[in-house]
Amino acid sequence: MCGIFAYIGFDAVAHSLTGLKKLEYRGYDSAGIAYLADQLHSKKAVGKIQVLEDQFSTIPMSKCAVAHTRWATHGKVTKENAHPHLDTNQTLALVHNGIIENHHEIKQDLTQIFQSQTDTECVVHLIDTLNEEDLLEAICEAIKQLKGAFAIVLISKDHPETLFAFCHETTLAVGLGKNRVCIASDPHAFDTSIEKVTFLDDGQIAKLSVKELYFYDQNLKEVQKVFKSFDLPTIELSKEGFEHFMLKEIFEQPQSLKYTFSERIDFKNKRVLPFLEHIDLASFDKFLFLGCGSSFFASLVGKYLFQTTGKEVEVELASEFRYQNRELGKKTLTIAISQSGETADLLAACELVKKQQGKILAICNVQGSQLTRKVDEVLLLRCGPEIGVASTKAFLSMLGAILLLSLQLKPDSKLIEELQHLPLLLESILDRQDEIAQLAKQFVQYDRFFYLGRHLTYPMALEGALKLKEIAYVFTEALAAGEMKHGPIALIDDRIPTIAYLCNQHTFLKMRSNLMEIKARGGKILAITEKNIGDLDECIDAIFTLPKCDDRIAIFLATLFSQLFAYSFAKEKHCEIDKPRNLAKSVTVE
Known part of the structure; x- marks a missing residue:
């Protein structure tokens, strides 16, 4: 490191x-x-x-x-x-x-x-x-x-x-x-x-x-x-007029996501192009996702998306993988995710996979990194160098890369049509930066938060909580909302707000029930939800509304909200945003 x-x-x-x-x-x-x-x-x-x-x-x-x-x-x-x-x-x-x-x-x-x-x-x-x-x-x-x-x-x-x-x-x-x-x-x-x-x-x-x-x-x-x-983009040390690298990289995401999709999606004919050279995804019966930190949360999204293809899927923290005595079958593909390609725990896990002659597909942002040199296939994020320690555009491009893989397994022309408009949807959220900053100001007095989600928004809750923890030094706990009653609700009072993601139509009613339970105990609630998804007036204190879209698109928009909220919160607290204390971008020690 x-x-x-x-x-x-x-x-x-x-x-x-x-x-x-x-x-x-x-x-x-x-x-x-x-x-x-x-x-x-x-x-x-x-x-x-x-x-x-x-x-x-x-x-x-x-x-x-x-x-x-x-x-x-x-x-x-x-x-x-x-x-x-x-x-x-x-x-x-x-x-x-x-x-x-x-x-x-x-x-x-x-x-x-x-x-x-x-x-x-x-x-x-x-x-x-x-x-x-x-x-x-x-x-x-x-x-x-x-x-x-x-x-x-x-x-x-x-x-x-x-x-x-x-x-x-x-x-x-x-x-x-x-x-x-x-x-x-x-x-x-x-x-x-x-x-x-x-x-x-x-x-x-x-x-x-x-x-x-x-x-x-x-x-x-x-x-x-x-x-x-070696055709490598040099690291640009200019903020280009932005106050912080993190903010610059947040605003680069509509374009960086286009780079991730470029020459991999044929939007005109609504199909995913064959972008893998050495691995045939359809030939595998099982997929094992490995990652650490934000890459692990992206892996959880991969689990939900790949399960819809009829394949068996597992997700493991790379740092814990070595302690498991498991055999990987020949029909298992390991998908290793790392922004830097130098994450020590992930590299160690990949070595264990290789000892079993397992095949590995890497999702990574740095060509020439250790990870990219040791695997069977590389899916580069192509989102450009990320200077801010807290990941933003790399995480969003990870979601994009995973979605591409799932679409290669199970084509969906309607979703591809929506993906074409995703950069514009992201820009519409960026245009509301001041609105998000006001929400951060409304909650900046609090030093503990719960983040809640279900299904695809559970990983979004984990990532949102991590962002606030990393750059604003606030204690956060992210939960699958169904776990709230299994202990954590004992902590709820008017001093611990909850940030809740209600971007899924089929989980909305259960999420709303969870929020009613929190509200009944005096908890403050900020909801991130879709337009016209349902009535929340009884149980929330603040709301940020996303455009109506497919659940698989909404996770990108919810992530962007979380990034801007954490950034604005940290700025209100006068924190060192680009280089938070005790952290490093590339975790090269175990």
Whole structure:
């Protein structure tokens, strides 16, 4: 959940700081950089990358630098715990993403005095201890002692203009341009000067300079790597006039959803085009959805949609999948969902599926990510880079991708006709931003909320609750409305409002009964419902009405409401919206 950027070439410090800013979504507790300019220099700062950059009165000239932005796992958020970590003689500087699970045992065997509480510092001291004659051999020996998932890059005073890197169960991308070499946790951090990209495989070691590129396995046997042209959209750090990236990305959704559907739906003939190359959905009898966080909630939508096709469907939290002793049949397709493609728990679950020779379809937004390189088929979201930590357009595109898959299994020309108008419906909700902001202002005094839904709107309740929790720091609990009477209703009083989703015609009456029960106990209620769906006057305090549409369309509109409500609520509270405390965009540790 940290970000690494390293650079060899002219003006390495400036390039590294620029690249690091594009990785700030991976962590922003603290940041640091080490660079070679005759001696090995290092600067660190608590806070965002701009705080680090402000420490330089002028950017120093260097041809070799390594930089890091941190999301704390071991040790508090302090300058001492920020990366890079140096050896005692200050000849090596090392950065790390991941977790060294046996760092305590390694530390006990070392004699150096440690300056930090991190698991990372033990690695640089271990390499220093083993470095008698050949640094590459020392790195190789150190790797054999490490347990966990990690990506590590280091520079050495004795090897100027050279980067050393190795990784295990996480991603490092290597970019090649004219008179420059880069390493990054995410290739989106590369600028347009990088012409070709490759990725380190598990256990591989790299020794890189502008003149020579060497790649090795864990036994220091040289391996050949293929660099490919990589057509990646660069991360745009401009808010383009919006106050926050999150708001910008919310407003991009009508267009980003069009990209998800593009060349996959023939709206003229009302049919889904064959967009999968290696997998025939109809040949599978069972589907297993895996995800974490918002991706898990999207998976729940997948369960409801796929069940209408007559297929057997299961949904599991990727983090819990490993604890289940289950056999996957040959007719089971696993659908793994991740915005970043780097979610550690999901990757671990996919490894278990692969051990059973199971087939995997990934739904992902980042081409070239670990997930996309390890599965049988990829359905790219194509919604563009998402900078705000709280997912918005990626989640909506996940819903779109899942709906596409269900339509491939069970065509529905009427729904496809409605989907063509979905971007316009989304724009109609965006036009009501001020109305939603007023609703947020009406409820901003409360610090606890229930979110309720049934059937397709239950996952919407889960996602809406998560958004408010993430960016406004409000305690929320989302429930399938039928569970309210099984305990949670004991908490209802006039201090805990309920946000209820009544967008399904066939669940409306039961939802209304649930709201009457809440109202009878003094609970405040905000309802998100469809026009003319039914009378709610007796049991609500506020309402937001959606246009009349198919239930499968309504979930997109309800999601958009939830995003704008959470955004407006957090803004009223003056919260840090784009980079909420304790969170990172890409969860690369288990």
